[in-house]
Amino acid sequence: MKEIVVISGKGGTGKTSMVASFAALAPGNVLADCDVDAADLHLILAPEVKRREPFSGGHEAVIHSESCTRCGLCAAKCRYEAIVKRDGPAGEEYAVDPFACEGCGVCVRACPVAAIELRPRTSGEWFVSETRYGPMVHACLRPAAENSGKLVTQVRRQASQLAKERGADFVIVDGPPGIACPVIASVSGASLVLIVTEPTASGLHDMKRAAGLAAHFEIPAMICINKCDLNREVSEAIRNEAAAARLWVAGEVPYDPTAFVRAQIAGLAPVELDRHSTVSREIERTWRTVSGFLCR
Amino acid sequence: MNRTSEKAPPKIAIASGKGGTGKTTLAVNLALIADRPVRLLDCDVEEPNCHIFLKPRLRCTERLGVPVPMVDAGRCDGCGRCAEVCAFNAIAAVAGGALVFPELCHGCGACADVCPTGAIKEGTRSVGQLEIGDAGPIECVTGRLRVGEALAVPLIRAVKAHATPDRLNILDSPPGTGCPMVATVRGCDYVLLVTEPTPFGLHDLKLAVETVRTMGLRFGVAINRADIGDERVREYCATQGLDIVVEIPESRRVAEACSRGEPAVEAIPGMRKTLMETMERILATVAAPN
Numbered sequence: 001m002k003e004i005v006v007i008s009g010k011g012g013t014g015k016t017s018m019v020a021s022f023a024a025l026a027p028g029n030v031l032a033d034c035d036v037d038a039a040d041l042h043l044i045l046a047p048e049v050k051r052r053e054p055f056s057g058g059h060e061a062v063i064h065s066e067s068c069t070r071c072g073l074c075a076a077k078c079r080y081e082a083i084v085k086r087d088g089p090a091g092e093e094y095a096v097d098p099f100a101c102e103g104c105g106v107c108v109r110a111c112p113v114a115a116i117e118l119r120p121r122t123s124g125e126w127f128v129s130e131t132r133y134g135p136m137v138h139a140c141l142r143p144a145a146e147n148s149g150k151l152v153t154q155v156r157r158q159a160s161q162l163a164k165e166r167g168a169d170f171v172i173v174d175g176p177p178g179i180a181c182p183v184i185a186s187v188s189g190a191s192l193v194l195i196v197t198e199p200t201a202s203g204l205h206d207m208k209r210a211a212g213l214a215a216h217f218e219i220p221a222m223i224c225i226n227k228c229d230l231n232r233e234v235s236e237a238i239r240n241e242a243a244a245a246r247l248w249v250a251g252e253v254p255y256d257p258t259a260f261v262r263a264q265i266a267g268l269a270p271v272e273l274d275r276h277s278t279v280s281r282e283i284e285r286t287w288r289t290v291s292g293f294l295c296r
Numbered sequence: 297m298n299r300t301s302e303k304a305p306p307k308i309a310i311a312s313g314k315g316g317t318g319k320t321t322l323a324v325n326l327a328l329i330a331d332r333p334v335r336l337l338d339c340d341v342e343e344p345n346c347h348i349f350l351k352p353r354l355r356c357t358e359r360l361g362v363p364v365p366m367v368d369a370g371r372c373d374g375c376g377r378c379a380e381v382c383a384f385n386a387i388a389a390v391a392g393g394a395l396v397f398p399e400l401c402h403g404c405g406a407c408a409d410v411c412p413t414g415a416i417k418e419g420t421r422s423v424g425q426l427e428i429g430d431a432g433p434i435e436c437v438t439g440r441l442r443v444g445e446a447l448a449v450p451l452i453r454a455v456k457a458h459a460t461p462d463r464l465n466i467l468d469s470p471p472g473t474g475c476p477m478v479a480t481v482r483g484c485d486y487v488l489l490v491t492e493p494t495p496f497g498l499h500d501l502k503l504a505v506e507t508v509r510t511m512g513l514r515f516g517v518a519i520n521r522a523d524i525g526d527e528r529v530r531e532y533c534a535t536q537g538l539d540i541v542v543e544i545p546e547s548r549r550v551a552e553a554c555s556r557g558e559p560a561v562e563a564i565p566g567m568r569k570t571l572m573e574t575m576e577r578i579l580a581t582v583a584a585p586n
Contacts, residue, residue: 009343011315011471016496037474038313038500059383079363079404081453099478099511104383104404143507146475149446177315177471178342180441180448201557202320202345209343209443216444231555257546261524264495 001163002191002294003156003171005034007213009206011177013196014226014253017260019174020044020269021283023133026291030168031131032159033138034152034186035176036124044269047129047136055139055154057123057147059103061096067115068094074107074116083107099144123147126154128162135162148176152185170291179213187214193221194250194290199234207238211245221247222293224286228252248293251286254278305332306485306582307465309339311508313500315471317490318520318544321554322571323468324349325561327434329571333463334434339480340470341424341439341451348557352429352436360439361420362450363403367394371415378407378416399446424451428458435463448476456480473500473507481508485582487515488541493525498532505536514581516541518574539581542574 004022006015019041023031033041063074065088075083075094082100085092096107096116108116123145129136137159139151159171175186187193193214197207207223214221223242228235235252242249256279263273271280310323324346327334338346365378365387376389386400387407394407398421408416424441439455441448448470456479459465469480469487481487487508491501501517508515517533522543533540544550544567553563561568 008315010345012317013315035472037472037477038315038503040314040496040499043495043499077405077409097482099482102383102402102404104402104406105381106404106406106409109381109406109409141474143473143503144478144510146478148474178340178448178476179443180342180476181446182474183342184444184446198555200551200555201348202343202554205345205348206343212443230551234555255551257521257548257551258524261494265526267495 001160001168001171003160003173004192004194004290004294005173005175005187005190006194006196007175007183007187007210008177008196009179009210010197010203013198013203014260015196016040016044016174017263017270018196018224018283019172021271022172022287023131024269024272025284025287026170027133028168029134029170029172030159030163030166031134031136032155032171032173033136034155034173034182036139036141036148036151036155036182037176039138039140041174042138044264044267045131045133045136046267047127047131047138049127049129051128053126054122055124055126055151056120057145057150058121059118060098060101060121061103061107061116062119063094063096064115065090065093067113069113070094071112073110073112077106077110121145124151126151126158128158134168135166137162149181149185152182156186179209183213187219188217190219191294192290193219194224195221196224196226197238198227199225199231199238201234204234204238204241208241211247222250222290223247224250225252227255230255248289250289251282253282305461305464307459307467307483308578309467309469309481309484309487310490311469311477311481311487311504312471312490313473313504314491314496317492317497319490320345320468321560322488322490322518323466325559325567325571326575327466328559328561329568330464330575335458335460335463335465336434336436337455337458337465337467338436338438339452339455339467341441341448341455342470344438344440346468347436347438349559350431350434350436352431354427354429356428358426359422360424360426360451360454361422362447363405363418364398364401364421365396365407365416366419367396368415368417369393371413373413375412377410377412381406381410402447403450423447426454449479452476452479473503478507481513482511484513486578487513488518488578489515490518490520491529492521493519493529497525498529501529502532505538516578516581519543521546541577542570544570
């Protein structure tokens with residue numbers, strides 16, 4: 001079983017449309033949506049949820065104002081500016097800003113009168129579902145919740161287990177944008193990273209950092225250039241960059257401002273909407289290159 | 297309640313649930329058309345892109361370090377108290393000593409606090425750098441996360457610490473609704489949520505709206521590539537009573553200008569006027585009483 005993770009650095013380059021297309025081109029593989037804070041793959045694959053589990057990620061501190069002596073030690077010790085002074089019903093009081101609290105517990109131990117407790121936070125849910133192309137593991141992070149890295153790890157673990165049980169060849173992972181915590185949790189230990197980029201100044205800049213991340217974790221990587229004819233010069237720069245970093249360009253999908261959007265609105269992957277368009281043929285070539293490399 | 301927002305120039309964050317909707321394009325171009333001095337804070341420290349369009353002349357760079365425990369093996373008696381209190385599993389008690397996993401550490405200082413033998417001192421671990429420069433009248437502050445570093449939030453906080461009371465502060469947020477986005481928009485006077493009229497755009501807009509509402513922030517919606525897709529984003533905004541501040545049509549010329557790293561207001565006639573109206577509308581909302 002091989003695990004392919006689709007990332008991009010820059011957001012909005014077409015990761016999810018690509019993953020949905022791979023699902024349609026190679027049915028029976030396990031799908032995983034690791035973009036847990038803005039998950040979209042389910043909008044195309046319409047999963048039927050078979051199992052749902054709560055996800056609790058970390059803790060948050062709560063100050064019991066009635067026992068608090070207003071000494072301010074907690075605020076002095078907190079390194080996240082999470083303890084704020086505000087006007088309460090009984091005058092000035094200390095409170096925890098849940099959006100800044102990291103749940104480290106330093107304030108709890110600093111409090112001389114035990115007025116602070118740590119409570120577990122429910123940050124989301126994860127699901128095991130069936131789709132028209134195979135099983136899918138996905139998740140939903142409560143808005144403004146943290147610990148997406150741990151939830152990503154949970155989704156990947158479930159997907160791998162499912163792939164083993166079903167004898168699937170591949171786990172295909174829709175990754176988050178960026179290069180930090182949730183992306184690292186998505187790619188670490190994967191068989192291959194596919195970086196979907198676009199020929200824009202930002203796309204090139206971000207692709208280099210995403211490729212740097214793959215190299216840092218010693219994961220083989222390939223490139224797919226989406227909208228490749230939008231700017232031929234930048235496309236050439238991406239190819240040169242890929243060559244210098246010894247990365248294969250697995251496919252080059254032409255710029256069609258509406259193909260991905262029309263498919264999305266129809267609830268389909270681009271390759272389902274029109275199997276014979278140039279867009280679909282290039283996505284198919286990308287899949288063959290990636291899967292062929294892993295099965296060699 | 298929020299008196300500062302009426303006096304000091306505000307902090308306006310440009311955010312979105314979905315990536316690639318045009319946050320950076322709006323942040324950069326709003327900074328370029330503003331009728332007052334701007335400090336542009338690029339909080340998308342994982343993939344900072346504002347500098348590509350503005351090409352600021354670099355004034356200085358600052359390394360950002362976060363605290364990380366260093367264990368003096370001679371003094372450590374292997375009691376394991378540090379591992380017990382660490383909420384991030386970043387320190388483990390092994391073979392009569394303590395082993396630190398710096399990449400998991402959030403720098404809270406709990407381990408050093410509780411160590412009974414004083415064996416833990418804190419050093420610093422570099423997470424990235426701040427780049428401060430000028431692009432004409434615009435002051436640019438960029439956070440650039442070290443590739444391989446997991447924690448984006450400390451660097452985002454450091455970028456935000458450069459917000460100034462002397463200027464209009466525009467913050468370019470990372471995509472999503474997780475901790476990097478929350479850290480960026482927290483304490484801002486206004487959040488502009490950029491979306492596109494597609495199923496993905498709508499779904500992620502709803503998450504972003506829920507996030508900023510939970511945080512009690514003022515916000516409005518910008519619809520980019522407004523003439524592609526369908527009507528559902530507009531219908532959602534209407535039923536939720538959301539302010540659509542601006543709609544920008546799809547244009548190959550804008551896409552090409554962006555691909556070359558050129559700001560849209562310089563490439564497209566009419567864009568300047570549209571964005572000046574957008575800015576006026578945002579500032580009017582910020583100035584209005586809550």
